Amino acid sequence: MKLAPLWVKLSAAAFVICAASPVFAEKAGIGWQEGIAAKSGKAKTMAELAKMYDSSSCIDCHQDTHNDWNKSIHARSIFGTSRTAATFKTAVINGLMEWPYSGVKKPEDVKVEHLMGCAKCHLPQLADAEDSVAKEIIATIDNWQDALKKKDNAKATAEADKLKGLNINCLICHNRNAITHKWTDGYPQAGVVYGSKDGDHPSDAFPKMKTSPIMSESIQCGQCHGLGPNMELDNPTQCCTSYGSYLWAYTAEGGSETCQDCHMKKSKLGHNMQSYRDPGMAKAAVEFKAEARAFHWRDGATIKPKAVVKVEMVNHAGHSIPDG
Amino acid sequence: MPVPQQLGRGDRMGRGPYEKSGIIEDTGLPPGKEVRERFDIFFPTEEVEDENGKWVTKPTASELDLEVKLWYLPFGTMNADPFLWDEFKQTVRISTTGK
Numbered sequence: 001m002k003l004a005p006l007w008v009k010l011s012a013a014a015f016v017i018c019a020a021s022p023v024f025a026e027k028a029g030i031g032w033q034e035g036i037a038a039k040s041g042k043a044k045t046m047a048e049l050a051k052m053y054d055s056s057s058c059i060d061c062h063q064d065t066h067n068d069w070n071k072s073i074h075a076r077s078i079f080g081t082s083r084t085a086a087t088f089k090t091a092v093i094n095g096l097m098e099w100p101y102s103g104v105k106k107p108e109d110v111k112v113e114h115l116m117g118c119a120k121c122h123l124p125q126l127a128d129a130e131d132s133v134a135k136e137i138i139a140t141i142d143n144w145q146d147a148l149k150k151k152d153n154a155k156a157t158a159e160a161d162k163l164k165g166l167n168i169n170c171l172i173c174h175n176r177n178a179i180t181h182k183w184t185d186g187y188p189q190a191g192v193v194y195g196s197k198d199g200d201h202p203s204d205a206f207p208k209m210k211t212s213p214i215m216s217e218s219i220q221c222g223q224c225h226g227l228g229p230n231m232e233l234d235n236p237t238q239c240c241t242s243y244g245s246y247l248w249a250y251t252a253e254g255g256s257e258t259c260q261d262c263h264m265k266k267s268k269l270g271h272n273m274q275s276y277r278d279p280g281m282a283k284a285a286v287e288f289k290a291e292a293r294a295f296h297w298r299d300g301a302t303i304k305p306k307a308v309v310k311v312e313m314v315n316h317a318g319h320s321i322p323d324g
Numbered sequence: 325m326p327v328p329q330q331l332g333r334g335d336r337m338g339r340g341p342y343e344k345s346g347i348i349e350d351t352g353l354p355p356g357k358e359v360r361e362r363f364d365i366f367f368p369t370e371e372v373e374d375e376n377g378k379w380v381t382k383p384t385a386s387e388l389d390l391e392v393k394l395w396y397l398p399f400g401t402m403n404a405d406p407f408l409w410d411e412f413k414q415t416v417r418i419s420t421t422g423k
Contacts, residue, residue, distance in 0.1 A: 081405075087340060095342035117342055229332060229345035238328060238344040250355040276396060282409055286353065290392050290412035294367070296419070305367040305383045305418045311392055312360055315353035322352050322396055324326050324344075 032187040036175060037128035039190050046136050046166060049129045055170035057205050062170075068272035074168040077122045078137065085163055088118050089141045091237075099235065107138045117237035121224035123166055125176060137163070168224075177223055178212040185213055218246060218318075221259040226323070238324075245319040255318050262318065276321075285321060287314040325400070326350045365390070367418065387417050 032038055036052060043049035059066045069075055079085045096104035096114050104110055111131040112119075115138075119126035126133065144159035170193075178194030179185045188194060193201050194212035201209040214220045222243030229236040246259070263273045267281055276282045294307040315321050329346035330338035338344035353359055367383040374380050394409040395402070 083399075090340055091342040094340060228347070235342075236332065236345050237341050238338075238346070239341040241326065241347070245355065253356055255356065276407060276409065286394070286409055288394055288410035288412070290414075292390050292412075292414045292416050294388060294416035294418045296422075297366075302381050303383075304369065304381070307365045307367070307388050307390060307416045309363040309365065309390055309392055309412075310360065311363070311412070312358055313353055313394070314358050315355050318355055320326070320350060320352045320354050322325050322398070324328065 029183050029187060031189070032182070034189045035187050036171070036190045037125070040128075043129040044132050046133055046140070046162065049125060049133055050165045052128065053125050053169060053171045053176070057203060058170045061202070065271050068270045069169070071272045072274065074271075074273065076164040077168045078119075078166055079160055079163040080122075082160075084118075084122060085141050085144065085160075088115070088122075089138065089145065091115075091118055092138060095235075102235065107142065108135060110134050110138050113234070117230065117233055117235065118239075120230060120233075120237075121226070121239065123168075124172060124224070125166075137166075173220070174212075174215075177220075178215065180214055180219055180223060216258065216260055218243065218258045218260075221263075222246070225259070240323060242319040242323045245323055249320060250318040257318055259318070285315065285317040287312075287316060289313075325352050325397075363392070383418065386420050387415055389413070389415050 040052045043052050073080060077084070078088065092104065092107055092110055092114075096102045096110065097106070102114065104114060112126055112129060112134045115126060115134045126137075140159055140162050144156055144163065147153075147156035147159055174194050175188050175190075175192065177188075179188050182188075189208075189210075191206055192208045192210050193203075193206045194210050195215055196211060197209050198211050199209050201207055212220075224240070225242045226238070226240035227244040227247075228241055229238045246255075262284070263275070263281070264270055267274070267278065267284070269278060269281075274281055276285070288311070290309060290311045292307055292309040294305060297304050297306045327348040327350065328338045328344035329348050330336040330343050332345035335348070337348060365388065367385060367388055369381045369383050371379050372382045390413065392412040394411065396407040396409050398405050398407065
């Protein structure tokens, strides 16, 4: 029997090693390999993805902040008020399955790339998962809707809770999405909490703190709260447009406050970031004045009394109301 | 509210985020700018015969209860999660004497 040359054996070995390592394509920058996703490898299930970005240990020391966050929609970003989950499904049925070149004929055909139109903001970490997770999310939404139709409340709650288990938690804003300009400031590193300080952090899972140069800047929120069409996608989507309005209609006109100034600090809401559903935010955002009077108006010889109501509204928010 | 363009082309409004790309117009409140609205509301009237046998138009009431409500309709309809942002109520009166 003829032996294979040594270089063939080495090539085969190299191929096996590559195939077994985390499935991430090479990126141009330096240091991305030290990030949470690159170190973990792509998640294969929703549970694995939740575990990859598990921030439950933060609660030990940041209970109040967690409680605030838990009241916000960030805590259930793919479920929302239930309409968000329903819209994920609608995007598949009325969008992907209708478009001739999407490659989706049935919900089971959905891949991560298909869902990023929603997940770019509602679950950015989905980009760190395999297609099986995209399929599982759609199947879970299916199960939840099916349980609702059958009035099986226990199952509906369980499926909804599974969806709520994936969200915009501490690690999304304070790690994964804490740095926008990665070639300038470096890629977010596993084990680091990004915020306003540098130093040690008393946590086994996250032993370091580093300053994020954008944590108090509007661009931090603008990563998700939208410029307009998401052109980087093969089939652009558009949802929130607040950041576009903020840039071109607010700061361009001299506005100087940040998203965090109004939604976290002045409102005293902290991590319970709200908009109009918080009475204080709604009142602060729109000044509404009206006055009315009545008189005998005369249309030629005919008296036609009328009331005149004059309304003045000023939007004091840093973006158009509403947006979308 | 913003009227999103369907798939970034033409004159159709898009509905879901998956088909919205662009804005055709925006009737919302822009930041930092005063927006004024004026409403002219006629009192209800009826045709009545006066003391000279002449038919004239007379208001059926001298008071009008006015309500102005600023609604935000996240899904474009009062049937789905409407939000009352602010409201104004006033009763206005017209004189009942004079010619």
